[in-house]
Amino acid sequence: MTLNWKIIFVLVFFLPAPFFCGFSAEDKNDGEYSYMKKIIKTDEEWKRHLTPEQFAITRQKGTEAAFCGMMHDSKKPGIYYCVCCALPLFTSKQKFTSGTGWPSFFSPYNEKHINTRIDTGHGMTRTEVLCARCDAHLGHVFSDGPKPTGLRYCINSDALSFMQDSSLAEKDTxxxxxxxxxxxxxxxxxxxxxxxxxxxxxxxxxxxxxxxxxxxxxxxxxxxxxxxxxxxxxxxxxxxxxxxxxxxxxxxxxxxxxxxxxxxxxxxxxxxxxxxxxxxxxxxxxxxxxxxxxxxxxxxxxxxxxxxxxxxxxxxxxxxxxxxxxxxx
The missing domain is CATH 3.30.1060.10 (Peptide methionine sulphoxide reductase MsrA)
Structure with a gap:
């Protein structure tokens, strides 16, 4: 067996399948959401598609003023998406009135669609919530929410995009x-x-x-x-x-x-x-x-x-x- 054939043999039989598919193992999830490619852009690329407020919040970890966001008290049935990459994050069925001034949800659309990590900024220790596909900063999650999870995902309105979906209404419309x-x-x-x-x-x-x-x-x-x-x-x-x-x-x-x-x-x-x-x-x-x-x-x-x-x-x-x-x- 020549050297070239040895190299081919190793490539074909020993390298993992994702190597040949154009995405890493992290991009390929189990279950229903078997393929969700990570989206990575430069700040300049994000700025071309986001408003200054959206960019400040999602890419620079800003926070909008309480009770000022367009979605904090919305009661419309529908789906809330990441404003950066359109990944579905929450639905109206998971939304509740927290009185805090920010849109609040007790659970995500799918747990695989969000990531969390410890945030020690501003002299506090909190759990930051991020979009799993594009790493947009969404807000924070706290353990003072309602049943059944006891969680409150406190999310910035400017980090979200909304689509009405009447099938999520409480009654047939x-x-x-x-x-x-x-x-x-x-x-x-x-x-x-x-x-x-x-x-x-x-x-x-x-x-x-x-x-x-x-x-x-x-x-x-x-x-x-x-x-x-x-x-x-x-x-x-x-x-x-x-x-x-x-x-x-x-x-x-x-x-x-x-x-x-x-x-x-x-x-x-x-x-x-x-x-x-x-x-x-x-x-x-x-x-x-x-x-x-x-x-x-x-x-x-x-x-x-x-x-x-x-x-x-x-x-x-x-x-x-x-x-x-x-x-x-």
Whole structure:
């Protein structure tokens, strides 16, 4: 056996599998969240996507003034994400009124999504809470919370991003969900947000094989995700069929994996249905549009059952509103 073959033999049979997969053993977790790649950026990179207040808190361990944060007394049903990397951290079901002036939770969305460490700053010894994916400083955890955990995760509002999710409400609200992919989600989100009866719109990803993908990962076209907008709507004000009509009008459903200058499978035209009624309506609407002659070419829109929705980073939310003139809006 020559030296070269000896080297190959050692590489193949003795190095751990993560060496060949492009991520370390720490990036690969057990159980449901089997893959969550660590996100590491420079301060300058974080500053490009965070407000000065968000940067001061999450990257420099600042603390917002009590009772001043937007989320400390919010009662809306939904999910609280890391403002830096969009990892889900807490839900409204775990939130309680602590009277301290900061959003308070008795447990996290998933214990694997947060890290803790001892903080001896400011002459005190406390337990700091950090995002497990990007190491953002979130706040601190104390042992004076309610049952069943007895813990109080005291979190800065500016470290969080919120998405309404009516399925987490205490009672059935009658609110429905819809998910569409029609190219770059910036303009799609803005268009759907204008429709009366659409209660919330979030930009994100669906239909891929990687859990908790970042925008940069999706842009490679290798994760299998499509850029989508995830809606909550009131069917008493707008029907699913009306949303489908809007969907056909705001993009070209005849171009495969392409919308305008944006090219790649992440820009594909796709409808993700959430129940059998939506599946039926989507297919019937697609067939009707194909036969109508509205488009010169055949519609290539995919129709699939909805899978896990992964919210995009906070700087993508309401992007057109924050950057007037983008996408021709």
């Amino acid at each position: 009658g609110i429905k969900r819809a998910t569409f992919g029609a190219g770059c989600f910036w303009h799609v989100e803005a268009d759907f947000a204008k429709i009366k009866g659409v209660l919330s719109v979030s930009s994100g990803f669906m239909g891929g094989k990687v859990q908790f993908p970042s925008y940069e990962e999706v842009c490679t076209g290798k994760t299998g995700h499509a850029e989508v907008v995830h809606l909550e709507f009131d069917p008493k004000q707008v029907t699913y069929e009306q949303l489908l009509d809007a969907f056909w009008k705001l993009h070209d459903p005849t171009t495969l994996n392409k919308q305008g200058a944006d090219v790649g499978s992440q820009y594909r035209s796709v409808i993700f249905f959430h129940d059998k009624d939506q599946e039926k309506s989507a297919n019937e609407s697609k067939e009707k549009m194909d036969k109508s002659g509205t488009f010169k070419s055949k519609i290539v829109t995919e129709v699939h059952s909805a899978t896990e929705f992964y919210r995009a980073e906070d700087y993508h939310q309401r992007y057109a509103e924050k950057h007037p003139g983008v996408c021709g809006l």
